[in-house]
Amino acid sequence: MRFGFYRAALAASVAFCVSAPASATDLEVTHWWTSGGEAAAVAEFAKAFDATGNKWVDGAxxxxxxxxxxxxxxxxxxxxxxGATQFNHGRQAEELVQEGLMRDLTDLATKEEWAKLINPPTLLQNCTLDGKIYCVPVNIHSWQWIWLSNKAFADAGVPVPTNWDEFVAAAPALEKAGKVPLALGKQAWQESGALNVLMAAIVGPETFLKVYKDKDETVAAGADIAKVFKAADDARKMAVNSNVQNWNEATAMVINGQAGGQIMGDWAQGEFQVAGQVAGKDYTCLPGLGLNAVIATGGDAFYFPKVDNADISAAQETLAHVMLSPETQVAFNLKKGSLPVRGDVDLTAANDCMKKGLEILAAGKTMQWTDELISPDTTQQMNDLMAEFFSTPTITPEDAQKRFAEIIAKAD
Incomplete structure (x- = not known):
């Protein structure tokens, strides 16, 4: 997707005005946080911003x-x-930045010493292009989790699994008890996300990066990735009766004991919290599917489009400051289920699952994820392939892997 077509027409309208009066301002903030847990978390941003005298105008x-x-x-x-908009860390806003449509935050970042506060450093690097900083990372979200319903396994008369292999083995007992083994929304991003979580867990970060970072077609077509597509076939069979669309609807199936588990990022924690469930008691979380306890330091960041309104420009800077304040980082991330980007905040109130994530982060067991490594175009090709794979039982794992390798060979 290219935006050069718009450059001339917008040159005058997007010029950034450096003057910044201190008047209070309405600031529209767009995002896709609309589930119960997400809404509770984003309300913390709105509350903190409104406390400055400005007004958060929610653009969910x-x-x-x-x-x-x-x-x-x-x-x-x-x-x-x-006024501000959410994207994920990585390359999603790259072309908007290249077209000069996003505000440069380097001066603010330098003044507030973001480089000393934000951990790991890759989060700020993902906001940087040609040496300039264009976004505010607000959390660390990791995809590499499976969430298990303790009630579902108790009803099925089998122990709560400790890893993916045990989960697959428990599927017949879950089905016999009237449960859906794997809750999975029928959306392409969830299906391709599940594949990538399986890949990181089964073959590990090194092979994962050979595929997505090095774009190694031979590895993508090889025996290790064949194991991943075999596991994806297991997931497809286990999710065949998961007749929901949205990720939070799938999470609700786990919360209600209708499903054994869900492969989903740690944002699912927010839904468990809203439902009043307790980690370790009502549900179990397995980072790295219990096979490979690493997390990808992806997540969410906010960008600020260039405007020619000095009041909005000042409000943008205020919001950027507020989002990284220690108090807001704690309040937001505790409700979002994510980890803070600051390494100097107090998270004694974190639940058991968040503590697992913090321990993995502290141990340095982190990896890059697809948002950082492949373009949106390649991501869409992946999504299309996995949507077809999960909806078409006649596509064999071997056929899907062959097509996957072809995508990787041409990936950018």
Whole structure:
């Protein structure tokens, strides 16, 4: 997707005005946080921003990021920018930055010493292009988890699994008890996300990076990745009766004991908290599917489109400051289920699952994820392939892997 078409038309309208009066301002913030847990978390940002005398104007877009991002991009490139907008860490806003449509935050980042506060450093690097900083990382979200319903396994008369292999082995008992073994929303990003979580868990970060970072077609077509597609086939069979669309609906199946488990990022924790469930008692979390306890330091960041309104420019800077304040980092991330980007905040109130994530982070067992390593175009090809694979039982794991390797060979 290229935006050069709009450059000339927008050159005058997006010039950044450096003057910044101290008046209070309404600031529209777009994001895709609409589930119960997400709404509770984003309310913490709104509360902290409103406390400055400004006003958070919520621009939530229902659906996933795949639904929201084209709307956000269209508004920015079409000359109707919001005050601030969510993207994931990585390359999703790369072309918007290259087209000069996003505000440079380098001066603020330097003044507030973000480089000393933000941990790990890759989070700020993902906001940096040509030496300039264009976004505020607000959390560390990791995809590499499976969430298990203790009730579902008790009803099935089998122990709660400690890893993916035990989970697969327990599937017949879950089905016999009337449970759906694996809750999985019928959306492409969830299905391709499940594949990638399986890959990181089964073959480990080194092979994962050979595929997605080095774009090694031979590895993608090889025996190690064949194991991953075999596991994806198991997941497809276990999720065949998971008749929901949205990720939080799948999480609800686990919360209600209708499903044994869900492969989903740690944002699922917010839903368990809203439901009043307790980690370790009502549900179990397995980082790295219990096979390979690493986490990818992806997550969410906020970008600020260039505007020619000095009041909005000042409010943008205030919001960037507020989002990284210690108090806001704690309040937001405790409800979001994510980890803070600051390494100097007090998280004694963290639940057992968040503590597992913090321990993994402290041990340095982190890895890059696809948002950082492949372009949105390649991501869409992956999504399309996995959507077809999960909905078409006649596509064999071997056929899917062959097509996957072809995508990797041409990936950018």
């Amino acid at each position: 877009i229902a659906g996933s990021g795949d639904t929201a991002r084209p709307i956000m991009i269209s508004r920015i490139t079409g000359g109707d920018p919001m």
